Amino acid sequence: MAASVLDHAPAAHAPAKTGVWSWITTVDHKRIGILYGATAFVFFLLGGLEALIMRVQLMKPDNTLVSAETFNSLFTMHGTTMIFLGVMPLSAMFFNYFIPLQIGARDVAFPRLNAFSYWVFLLGGLFINASFLINAAPNAGWFGYANLTENTYSPGLNTDFWVLGLQILGIASMAAAINFFVTIVNLRAPGMKMLRMPMFVWMSFITQTLLLLAFPVITVALVFLMMDRHFGTHFFIPAGGGDPVLWQHLFWIFGHPEVYILILPSFGIVSEVLPVFSRKPLFGYTAMVFSGAFIAFLGFGVWSHHMFSTGMGPFADSFFALSTMLIAVPTGVKIFNWLGTLWGGSLQLRTPLYFAIGMVAQFIVGGLSGVMHAVPPADLQQTDTYFVVAHFHYVLFGGAIFGLTAGAYYWFPKMSGRMLNETLGKLHFWMMFLGFNITFFPMHFLGLNGMPRRVYTYPAGLNSEFWNRVETYGALLLGASFLVFLWNLWATLRKPANAPADPWRGATLEWLIPSPPQEFNFGEVPPVNSSTPAWDLRRARGGPLPEPGHVSGAGIHLPRPSYWPAVTAIGVLGVIGSILLTHAVPHSYAITLTGTAILFYGVYRWAFEPAF
């Protein structure tokens, strides 16, 4: 094996810093974070486009912009894209960039595994969207209920793309979860006890735990579905003794923790932004930690509130109703602690604060409709109507996306060395806030008045026209707000990179190093004696800290770049993706075998390559 190492030796000690190859072989968490962010943002815009097409179709009754079949693919892909290719990887951008910085580490625990996660995510996202090219986009909902997704009712490749795409993406998420879990547990700087970590790191830690525990369940469910579709089993087929409701249980045992996976990172971001822009410590740090942990634990005990209409019986209904109501309590604790943070603070009215406050306010609305769903008799009225659509968009867009946007404005100077334009930022906020609420608030009314979900059109005369039209205008305004953001990004990236290290007077370690940070992050890790180390240093000095200069990285041993993660990711795509072809292409097992060979070869070379 030594011979192969020597083959790489000359290039390895002077790795390329620029150019496409340097990005393909990078194992630097900051670069991987940017890759995640850029890729996720593109997918997010794609998901937004899918939504806009739906909204235009629903603008008036009996519209014919798209067919029912196309509409099915639109809502399926919109949901799948936003969740798995949008919110989760946007969160991953921040996990990647800021977890090591906030805990005072040089990189994550397993840098090559980190790169692997990104490449698998990219390939998985491309795979599932490639379905559009052959007019076989998934079309059975992002939750793929059996037995609609069985061969009898979904004979084409659409559902296969969905099942296999999610399996590929699941591998990316699992690998990243192990990585960040170990990073947070093991790579904290001296002095940074668990209860001194920044809240973003805490919420991310809880999110990684949820990922580790929830994804295996959907993996099993997807395996069962694939076996039913192509290998003759009847896991969810009643004619063979199977029960379609089992799919729902397995899916939602994953699915409910998944929604906490979607929101907790944003909770963490808001818990970073509110203290900094109130110039006050976070109210109730310990309560925030434990409420987050409690939400995660309890999140495994509420899943059947997605299934109140399946006839589980009064005992099950009552149990899940109670557990769902209970989970509102720790969430409420967080809301009150955020308000307590703002209260009496010296509010710095900048863009990150606007988005953070917007997140809190809109999450409250979404939480209230959520608690309404917790009551089974009420839920029987609300389920499958636009009332539910309103609920989850308030928590996922009004909550998660607003939170992630707050993070983007907050951390953009650190990542790029440039300050985003404040005026454009506030314009973005108001357009997004108004557009979002105009789009989604009326859905509460439409839903309670009976408009069902997932319908491609509606007849005139049912009182749906006015609000649907209003919602579409709102959606267009919402879409336009992202154009403002893109304009801001483009104009800002053309400016010179001369932003200060700490433009906001931040409390955490990332603000003590230059913007953007040097490759090794910290020359020397600052002392950590509380959850606000940067504020401590400032207080000790009695004023602003001097601008940190660039320090020499001599003697610092960084992980070496590698292309084996990318190769292994291609192997993963080959093995899983080729199952798609099993019944469509003869001898497709040759592709599976090739994929397996690439996978094994990639893993072996990776394992025997020195990490440094």
Added chain:
Amino acid sequence: MSQAAAIAHPPHDVPEHPTATGIDSRKVAIWALIGSECLFFASLISTYLVYKGKSLIGPLPHAESQCVLHGKLQTCEGVFEIPLVTAGTAVLLFSSFFVVLALYGAQKGNRKMLIGWLTGTVLSGMFFVGMQVYEFTHFYHKGMGYGTNLFSSTFFTLTGFHGSHVTVGVIWLATLLVLAIRGKLPPGKSLNLELAALYWHFVDVVWIVIFPTVYLLR
């Protein structure tokens, strides 16, 4: 990076770079993976139990039933061969014992102990997989295809995934065995074997749950 080289018997599980917990990151990672796999197998076991007794047609694990063999409906016996599986179970249990001894040898620098017991582990793993392959083939010839009934589907999926985990473990351990034979598994690198051993023990522990649940519950 081998500052421990000066010490005559370097502690074997001290991480190369200091960590906040004092435990090597790869060891924490393996335990995180094991925790995750608990949920994977829990979902498979739950499905097996939920569908237990609900098959519409045979063959069944223990009891007689009506099943379709060679195109005809006929009476079939229960398919399980408990003695065979018990033998495989015992071998798998002992393989955990063997790998612990191999690890002990690795940590103490006892090359013979390491290679001998690691070989035993690999062979035991291969025996277990061989037993399963034989068992699956046997069942197939008794009219139990993958999709024949709920019992067959849940059984093959559950034990098949377990068996594939065993196979991955065998490959991993065999790789380490080759390294050990070539003298590349000194005490300073015994953590590499410890990681594989932890995985192996987990695979054994899953079988400790599967064996009674599937084979000994009627």
Added chain:
Amino acid sequence: MDATAGSHARGGHSHPTPGIYFKVAIVLFLLTAFEVLTFEAGRGGLGPALRPLFEPIVVLVLVVFSGAKFVLVALFYMHLKDDSRLLANLFAFPLVIAAVVIAALLVLFRYWREGVGP
């Protein structure tokens, strides 16, 4: 989970000897043998006299004995008895969630009630 940068890692824990490992192996083997014998007796394979004695306790024996085997392998072979408490918690927490999931699904699918539809 203190940030004691590796200070307590240096050989602070004892190691079981091969002798102890061997004893554990024997116990595991015996527990397995008893599980199988209980099963056999419970279905009448060891004679009609033993069947009524063993049949009611089969499930209990299986749960207790396999639980004991699980714990023995975890504590001794996986070294949790002597390793950091963190690792044991890292194993225990998912096990609890897994147990909750299995139990919940059994209840929801009426595992213990005969003749009730899905």
